[in-house]
Structure formats: structure tokens, C-alpha cells
Amino acid sequence: MFWNELFWIGRALVLLQLIPGILGWGKQGHFAVCKIAEGYLTEDALAAVKLLLPDAGGDLASVCSWADEVKFHLRWSGPLHYVDTPDFRCKYDYCRDCHDTHGHENMCVTGAIYNYTMQLLSAYNDSNSQMKYNLTEALMFLSHFIGDVHQPLHVGFLGDLGGNTIVIRWYRRKTNLHHVWDNMIIESALKTFYGSDLAIMIQAIQRNITDSWFNEISSWKSCTSDRTVCPDPYASESVHLACKFAYRNATTGSTLGDDYFLSRLPVVEKRLAQAGVRLAALLNRIFVSQTLIAQE
Numbered sequence: 405m406f407w408n409e410l411f412w413i414g415r416a417l418v419l420l421q422l423i424p425g426i427l428g429w430g431k432q433g434h435f436a437v438c439k440i441a442e443g444y445l446t447e448d449a450l451a452a453v454k455l456l457l458p459d460a461g462g463d464l465a466s467v468c469s470w471a472d473e474v475k476f477h478l479r480w481s482g483p484l485h486y487v488d489t490p491d492f493r494c495k496y497d498y499c500r501d502c503h504d505t506h507g508h509e510n511m512c513v514t515g516a517i518y519n520y521t522m523q524l525l526s527a528y529n530d531s532n533s534q535m536k537y538n539l540t541e542a543l544m545f546l547s548h549f550i551g552d553v554h555q556p557l558h559v560g561f562l563g564d565l566g567g568n569t570i571v572i573r574w575y576r577r578k579t580n581l582h583h584v585w586d587n588m589i590i591e592s593a594l595k596t597f598y599g600s601d602l603a604i605m606i607q608a609i610q611r612n613i614t615d616s617w618f619n620e621i622s623s624w625k626s627c628t629s630d631r632t633v634c635p636d637p638y639a640s641e642s643v644h645l646a647c648k649f650a651y652r653n654a655t656t657g658s659t660l661g662d663d664y665f666l667s668r669l670p671v672v673e674k675r676l677a678q679a680g681v682r683l684a685a686l687l688n689r690i691f692v693s694q695t696l697i698a699q700e
């Protein structure tokens with residue numbers, strides 16, 4: 405009986421992994437974002453990350469999908485992975501859009517980015533905050549949500565749940581539009597261009613950052629009026645890209661193939677780059693030349 409139950413729990417877990425659209429960028433997208441960020445961290449930020457992630461040996465990329473893994477267990481965290489906007493408006497507005505389905509304010513991806521940044525910052529100003537907050541979880545949530553807010557369909561339309569209800573074919577495979585942007589574009593790129601090796605894809609994006617996008621980096625990193633964190637422009641960019649690239653020529657019943665894949669892949673690669681560079685810039689601002697009081 406016990407083994408039988410274990411078997412079915414195992415089956416259910418495998419099935420849950422396969423249900424598209426529930427997770428953020430797929431595991432590979434989040435890993436890429438955090439790997440790219442690691443390359444731009446200052447000494448101070450690296451030291452803080454190491455202190456907060458002792459079990460991961462300070463490797464941010466290895467815990468970048470943790471927030472997806474706990475989503476079913478920590479039910480309240482589900483709405484923190486995205487923010488939905490009114491249909492076809494292609495505009496994002498924090499006050500109008502950042503709430504969960506019960507209307508609880510700040511329960512969305514940009515609200516979560518503000519919240520976890522505040523938790524980590526407060527560790528410097530208030531030694532009690534280490535009793536109040538779990539700073540390890542704050543860092544893992546923050547790193548994950550910076551990735552999510554850059555996935556265009558994580559700032560998509562309310563009516564189709566960010567493309568989750570738009571059933572399409574990706575080449576011959578039946579899936580939905582949200583899953584295409586979380587996983588399939590990256591998976592097809594890995595197979596077609598990068599010998600199925602994520603490390604090679606990440607290297608190619610890193611080369612683009614230093615070669616092609618070099619002039620844009622400082623504008624990617626900067627926040628208006630020298631704030632520590634500014635997720636709202638990232639969400640606005642995402643919904644614009646959702647309208648211009650994700651939703652265009654993709655309605656229920658569409659078959660998406662080479663035309664769609666080859667024209668959207670550059671958008672995905674640039675969003676992964678921006679998320680990585682901005683995550684590093686944010687962590688560098690949070691962990692600036694101060695000594696984090698070690699967590700007991």
C-alpha cells in the first residue's frame with residue numbers, strides 16, 4: 405500500500421512538472437539569468453551571496469528555480485510570479501495591475517521585487533530583521549522574480565492568463581503560448597544552435613553583452629532618481645514585447661514554426677541578458693560595502 409501511494413505521488417509530481425505555464429521561465433532560463441548575473445557581481449555582493457547560500461556553496465544559479473519548486477507548497481507565493489494587465493492595452497500600471505485575484509494589493513511580481521529588496525536592505529539597518537525575515541529565501545525569491553518580470557508573457561493579458569489559455573502547436577507539438585516563451589524557444593535554440601549545451605548558449609549571450617549590447621548596458625542597469633530597485637520599467641518593457649512579439653501571429657489554433665522561432669529568439673536572448681545584468685546591478689546596490697551581520 406505504502407509503495408503504491410509513493411508510486412502515485414511520484415506520477416503526480418512528474419505530471420505537475422509537465423503541465424505547461426505554471427512555472428516561470430523554465431529551469432534553463434532562470435539558470436541562465438542567474439549565471440549571467442554571477443559574472444557581474446562585486447566582491448561585496450559575492451561575499452553576501454556566499455553567506456546567504458551556504459548549502460548551495462554560494463552558487464546563485466543552482467537555486468534560481470527554487471521559487472518555482474515551492475510554489476505548490478507555499479500557495480500564497482503563486483501570484484508573485486507574474487502581473488496581468490487589461491486585455492490588448494499593452495500598458496502596465498502598478499496601482500491598477502499589482503494585486504492577486506482576491507484584490508490583495510502588492511501581490512504580483514513587481515510588488516514581490518520591492519518587498520524582497522526591502523527585506524535584504526533592512527538587514528543592514530536593523531539587526532532584528534534577521535529574526536523577522538528569512539534572508540536566504542529573500543535572495544532566492546528576488547533572483548527568481550527578476551527573471552520572471554523579464555519574460556514578456558509574465559506581464560501578459562488577464563483574459564488569457566499570460567498566454568496560458570492560448571493553445572497552439574510548436575512545430576508538431578501541442579502546447580500553449582505561455583509555455584513557448586517559458587521553455588520551447590530556449591529548448592529549440594539549444595537543440596538547433598548550441599549542441600544542446602546550456603553553457604554554450606549562456607556563453608553566446610555573454611559575448612553579445614560585451615560585443616553587441618555594450619553601449620546599452622549602463623541604461624539597462626540604471627534606476628531613475630538613483631533608487632535601489634525599479635521593476636516597473638521592466639514590466640512595461642515586457643508587456644510591450646508581449647504585444648509586439650509574443651501575441652502577434654499567435655492565436656488559438658496557430659502552428660508556430662521557423663518564422664516565429666527565428667524572429668523571437670533574439671528577443672528571448674536579449675531579455676535573459678537584461679535580466680542577468682540587472683539582477684547583478686541590483687544585488688551590487690543592495691550589498692554595497694557593508695558587513696552583513698551573519699545569520700545564526
Ligand code: ADE
Nearest residue numbers: 486557558559560565566
Ligand atoms: N497565471 C495567470 N497569469 C499568469 C501569467 N501572466 N504568467 C504566469 N502564470 C499566470
Ligand code: ZN
Nearest residue numbers: 427428485552
Ligand atoms: Zn516563476
Ligand code: ZN
Nearest residue numbers: 427428429586
Ligand atoms: Zn511562466
